Amino acid sequence: MTVQIPQTYDDLQQKYQSFISRRDNDRHLNIFWETNPSKFNENNGQKFIELSGGMPHESFFPIDSMNLNILKEPVSQDTISVDITKEKPDKLPLLRTLQYALSEGFQPLIDFIMNFITKLNNIPLYDKSLWKIIIAGGSCDSLYKFFETCTDESTTVMVEELTFVPVISNIINTGAKVIPLRLNLDNSDEGIDLNYMESLLTNWSKGPYKHLNKPKFLYTIPTGQNPTGLTQSIEKRQKIYQLAQKFDFVILEDDPYGYLKFPKFNHKDPNSNIYKDGITSQEYIEKVLMKSYISMDTDGRVVRFETFSKIFAPGMRLSFIIMNKFFYDKFLKFQEISTRQPSGIGQQIVYSTIHSMAHSSNDNDVIEAWLQWIMKLAGNYTERRNVMLESLYKTQSYKQNLLDFVEPSAGMFVIIKIHFKGDNIIEQMNDLAKIMDNNGVRAILGYKMAVDQNFSHDNLNYFRLTYAYADNTAQIKEAIDRIDKSLVQYFAK
Amino acid sequence: MTVQIPQTYDDLQQKYQSFISRRDNDRHLNIFWETNPSKFNENNGQKFIELSGGMPHESFFPIDSMNLNILKEPVSQDTISVDITKEKPDKLPLLRTLQYALSEGFQPLIDFIMNFITKLNNIPLYDKSLWKIIIAGGSCDSLYKFFETCTDESTTVMVEELTFVPVISNIINTGAKVIPLRLNLDNSDEGIDLNYMESLLTNWSKGPYKHLNKPKFLYTIPTGQNPTGLTQSIEKRQKIYQLAQKFDFVILEDDPYGYLKFPKFNHKDPNSNIYKDGITSQEYIEKVLMKSYISMDTDGRVVRFETFSKIFAPGMRLSFIIMNKFFYDKFLKFQEISTRQPSGIGQQIVYSTIHSMAHSSNDNDVIEAWLQWIMKLAGNYTERRNVMLESLYKTQSYKQNLLDFVEPSAGMFVIIKIHFKGDNIIEQMNDLAKIMDNNGVRAILGYKMAVDQNFSHDNLNYFRLTYAYADNTAQIKEAIDRIDKSLVQYFAK
Structure with a gap:
């Protein structure tokens, strides 16, 4: 096909009409209100009066104003005070x-x-x-x-x-x-x-x-x-x-x-x-x-x-x-x-x-401030990612080749692939998850995130871990220790 | 049919299954997380560690705390201060x-x-x-x-x-x-x-x-x-x-x-x-x-x-x-x-x-406080309703039988029915709305809220007014004056 850069709305419509669902084509909104601004001339100091919209007057809202204390950066104790009022x-x-x-x-x-x-x-x-x-x-x-x-x-x-x-x-x-x-x-x-x-x-x-x-x-x-x-x-x-x-x-x-x-x-x-x-x-x-x-x-x-x-x-x-x-x-x-x-x-x-x-x-300045917040956040995630990966590399399970994993360079997740023997992966995953639960740690069983378990037969043997939700990096280390312990227990059976 | 009071969930299911849409029957949620609580025993002081949910840790949320100034009653200037924190x-x-x-x-x-x-x-x-x-x-x-x-x-x-x-x-x-x-x-x-x-x-x-x-x-x-x-x-x-x-x-x-x-x-x-x-x-x-x-x-x-x-x-x-x-x-x-x-x-x-x-x-006490708020609100609406109805009764249009209306005893709306001559109601409504707009007031054209204009042929000749959104009762009076003026102008043609 020839690729054309859309120049007009009609180009978009022509190109993408076939990407719209049958249901959308039957979908219509009934509105009863006027969306055009009034032509009333307010120059004489008289205000246009709107008796259309079924909206409560603002003086009926119980919130008069609010004040937010926002963090200067993630995990910080320092805050900035923000006033929000009706104006x-x-x-x-x-x-x-x-x-x-x-x-x-x-x-x-x-x-x-x-x-x-x-x-x-x-x-x-x-x-x-x-x-x-x-x-x-x-x-x-x-x-x-x-x-x-x-x-x-x-x-x-x-x-x-x-x-x-x-x-x-x-x-x-x-x-x-x-x-x-x-x-x-x-x-x-x-x-x-x-x-x-x-x-x-x-x-x-x-x-x-x-x-x-x-x-x-x-x-x-x-x-x-x-x-x-x-x-x-x-x-x-x-x-x-x-x-x-x-x-x-x-x-x-x-x-x-x-x-x-x-x-x-x-x-x-x-x-x-x-x-x-x-x-x-x-x-x-x-x-x-x-x-x-x-x-x-x-x-x-x-x-x-x-x-x-x-x-x-x-x-x-x-x-x-x-x-x-x-x-x-x-x-x-x-x-x-x-x-x-x-x-x-x-x-x-x-x-x-x-x-x-x-x-x-x-x-x-607003863009820069939001970028600074996001970068500080990414810095915290980097630290957590580092701690989790370092801990994983140190485990007995890794050294004994009971697991391997993919090093993430973004986001919240690490998957650890478990080297199960035999073919009944789901059963083994469930058994291992019980041992992990007994040891006080929980992760997502990978097979539950497969679109088609037959198609992904060779990729079901993993747990998804997140470093996002731990209270701190010490807890991440502790969690990996517990996973390690669980794997060693499981494979010792 | 015999009416039976449902005793069990099965009774409900049997009775209401036929009230569920075809689409609902095809609707399934794929979840991958565990919803049962862990059986991990935390008695020894060790905390269960959750590496499942892709949730940011709370220390990453920019809002540390907030303070609301809430009105003691609607339209009041008096406020109460409310602190909301992470705890x-x-x-x-x-x-x-x-x-x-x-x-x-x-x-x-x-x-x-x-x-x-x-x-x-x-x-x-x-x-x-x-x-x-x-x-x-x-x-x-x-x-x-x-x-x-x-x-x-x-x-x-x-x-x-x-x-x-x-x-x-x-x-x-x-x-x-x-x-x-x-x-x-x-x-x-x-x-x-x-x-x-x-x-x-x-x-x-x-x-x-x-x-x-x-x-x-x-x-x-x-x-x-x-x-x-x-x-x-x-x-x-x-x-x-x-x-x-x-x-x-x-x-x-x-x-x-x-x-x-x-x-x-x-x-x-x-x-x-x-x-x-x-x-x-x-x-x-x-x-x-x-x-x-x-x-x-x-x-x-x-x-x-x-x-x-x-x-x-x-x-x-x-x-x-x-x-x-x-x-x-x-x-x-x-x-x-x-x-x-x-x-x-x-x-x-x-x-x-x-x-x-x-x-x-x-x-x-909480219920009583919320009831007091609501009653104060209803009191404000009562006053607004009263002013609008009293103003309507005083209009030339009402006295000359150009309009009548239904007295509401709840909610936000009054409808005024206009006594048009002839059968082209929608056209006349639109013409009148233009005059109202010129006079600085707007309301909802009733025919736009009819489910079936043919079925409601005799009930299309009204405007829906609201007393909810006006700044005050003086503005409600002024709005009714403008509507009155518009009607007199329209019927003088």
């Missing part, structure tokens, strides 16, 4: 965020996100008028709504063979089919197996899924993949994007962990941590962060999912999506019909917190 | 609400709601073990999810002929059919026309909708109906419940305005306001509030929708539903697959605010 901050005061609002999210928060992703170059290459940002209620909400908008019984979606399986529910529940892609679980060529993928697509009509339509979507977690912790190289991303153009599928880039990116583990100096060495935000952007799929996108075929859950707090239930304007319009229609606006108070707190971290309200 | 309030601290959480909502907030609705007797008559409360992200979210769970191409849903039409989108988008019920728009027998309804159901196979399946659901806003402001009498509710039993449909009671209930407008004393006269909460519950459908429910056939939007603030995006446990389980499954948990920080703020209004943490 302040002036671009997004409580008066607005406590009230009903538009389903796409508040414009001042969207403006911040736009500035931020532009600074990071996480923006498409086609014209800026043809893509948009929408705010949603957490990544689960984003993904659920996207699949409702775009997939149906006729759709095939490719996913990594081991993945965040709740998303599979979202896809399958629309009637769509999910097929697994082979993953390389080694440190030299991490992530989707390109040869497998290209061969599958090229020989579709002779392959194992020939009874299904050719795939319209690839769902991938390219950085710090869940559960494997793998990060796709730039070369791999470029080749996958070329495959997307050749075989005309859309890439759904789910990137909750992208900011938690670290250099490879340093065996000679396990404690090395560039974030503690004093890296600048420019170096972070240019040398540490991975190039996103959306930054390669000339065609409008990448949809990028981000969330505030991992870098702010999950309880905010806030996420956002960057996508071409045609997909955006369809998504927004569905958001209007279903949940309507994401939490107003959540948007308020995220906006106010980030802006209060900065020395001034200047856009660049 | 406080002890039943629901920030540590929990900033983190990932269960999709059904936080138990301490659910417990409060349970105590509150029990006090108000808004609970079913069948066994307490067979119904539950779930928290969702605002009433739109509640209703959207309920229809996704229960309706499909085979379902017919009855609704009031004039209604909150966005909900029609939710129903129709599942493939279900909506049919309008005749409304009485007079002060003596408000709301659904019982004769019409009973005749329709009794003669279904000979009626205008005989091509559709018999209705499985009635969606109704029984108190302060939107847009009409009508409130169904208790006798009407009892008869409709009997019809529901006879014709085996489920009643969806959407009650956002139920707490904003007032005595009838007093023509002799337009300023009379029982809330300012010093009514007790017990009198409010027993003499002012309407008996809800759910309080009559012996069978599990009422689903009650409430929201914090009208009595707290819309920007919280929090609502809840009371329903039988069988519907609950299906709804929860869908919530888990779609949006997952409602906003944690929203739940935090609602919980902390309400509990801080009370003199003590005693359950009864």
Whole structure:
């Protein structure tokens, strides 16, 4: 096929209409209110009076003002005090965020996100008028709504063979089919197996899924993949994007962990941590962060999912999506019909917190302040990753070749592969998990995150560990000791 | 049919399985985490270590603590200061609400709601073990999810002929059919026309909708109906419940305005306001509030929708539903697959605010404090309602019989019916709306809230006004003056 850069909305519509679900085509929002501004002339000092919207007056809201104490940096005790009132901050005061609002999210928060992703170059290459940002209620909400908008019984979606399986529910529940892609679980060529993928697509009509339509979507977690912790190289991303153009599928880039990116583990100096060495935000952007799929996108075929859950707090239930304007319009229609606006108070707190971290309200200062927060966070994760890997290398189990593992360079997860004997892997995993539980440690049983246990038969023998939730690094060491003890016990039987 | 009070979950399942949508039956959540507590014995002082959940540690959340200034009563300047920290309030601290959480909502907030609705007797008559409360992200979210769970191409849903039409989108988008019920728009027998309804159901196979399946659901806003402001009498509710039993449909009671209930407008004393006269909460519950459908429910056939939007603030995006446990389980499954948990920080703020209004943490004190807030709010709405009605009675338009209206005794809305000449009502409504806009006032054009404009041909000639959003009562008077002026201008043409 010939690749064309979209120039107009019509180009997008023509190109992507076939990527919209049957259900979306039947979806219409009945509204009864007027959306045009009044033409009433207020110059004579008389105010236009609105008796339309069934909105409580702001004086009826019980929250008069709030004050946040925000951390100067993660884990710190130092705090900054932030006042939020019905008039302040002036671009997004409580008066607005406590009230009903538009389903796409508040414009001042969207403006911040736009500035931020532009600074990071996480923006498409086609014209800026043809893509948009929408705010949603957490990544689960984003993904659920996207699949409702775009997939149906006729759709095939490719996913990594081991993945965040709740998303599979979202896809399958629309009637769509999910097929697994082979993953390389080694440190030299991490992530989707390109040869497998290209061969599958090229020989579709002779392959194992020939009874299904050719795939319209690839769902991938390219950085710090869940559960494997793998990060796709730039070369791999470029080749996958070329495959997307050749075989005309859309890439759904789910990137909750992208900011938690670290250099490879340093065996000679396990404690090395560039974030503690004093890296600048420019170096972070240019040398540490991975190039996103959306930054390669000339065609409008990448949809990028981000969330505030991992870098702010999950309880905010806030996420956002960057996508071409045609997909955006369809998504927004569905958001209007279903949940309507994401939490107003959540948007308020995220906006106010980030802006209060900065020395001034200047856009660049705000971006820099948020980058500093994120880098400090990534520094903490680096330390935790280092401790977990160092501890794993020191275990009896590793030395006795009872396990091996993949060193993550992003995200929250490490998988440890257990060298079981025999073929009844699931039974053995369950037995080992019981011993671990008895020893006071728990991890995710890998086979539960396989899309197709038959397909992934050789990749079921792992546990997913996280270093995110431990109270401190001493607890990480203790946890690995307990896992080690459990493995030695298990294999001594 | 014989009516049986459900005794067990199996009874519910048997009775209501046919009320579940085709799509729900295909809906499954893939989870990979362990939900059973560990059996690890922590008695020896060793703590169980969780390496499963991909949750950021709480020390990584930027919000260390927050302080709310909450109003002592609506419109007041007096405030109470409320501290929320990672440890406080002890039943629901920030540590929990900033983190990932269960999709059904936080138990301490659910417990409060349970105590509150029990006090108000808004609970079913069948066994307490067979119904539950779930928290969702605002009433739109509640209703959207309920229809996704229960309706499909085979379902017919009855609704009031004039209604909150966005909900029609939710129903129709599942493939279900909506049919309008005749409304009485007079002060003596408000709301659904019982004769019409009973005749329709009794003669279904000979009626205008005989091509559709018999209705499985009635969606109704029984108190302060939107847009009409009508409130169904208790006798009407009892008869409709009997019809529901006879014709085996489920009643969806959407009650956002139920707490904003007032005595009838007093023509002799337009300023009379029982809330300012010093009514007790017990009198409010027993003499002012309407008996809800759910309080009559012996069978599990009422689903009650409430929201914090009208009595707290819309920007919280929090609502809840009371329903039988069988519907609950299906709804929860869908919530888990779609949006997952409602906003944690929203739940935090609602919980902390309400509990801080009370003199003590005693359950009864908390309920009483929240009732006092709500009654003060209802008092403000009563005053606004009074001012709007008194102003309407004084208009030239009313005296010249250009309009009449229904006196609301609940909620936020008044409809004014315009006595147009001729048959081109919609055209005339649009013309009049332009004149109103020129005069600096706007209201909702009634025909836009009709389910079926042909069916409601004689009920399209109204505007919906709200007294909720005006800055003060002076502005309400000014708005009615402008409407009056507009009508006189229009009919002078």
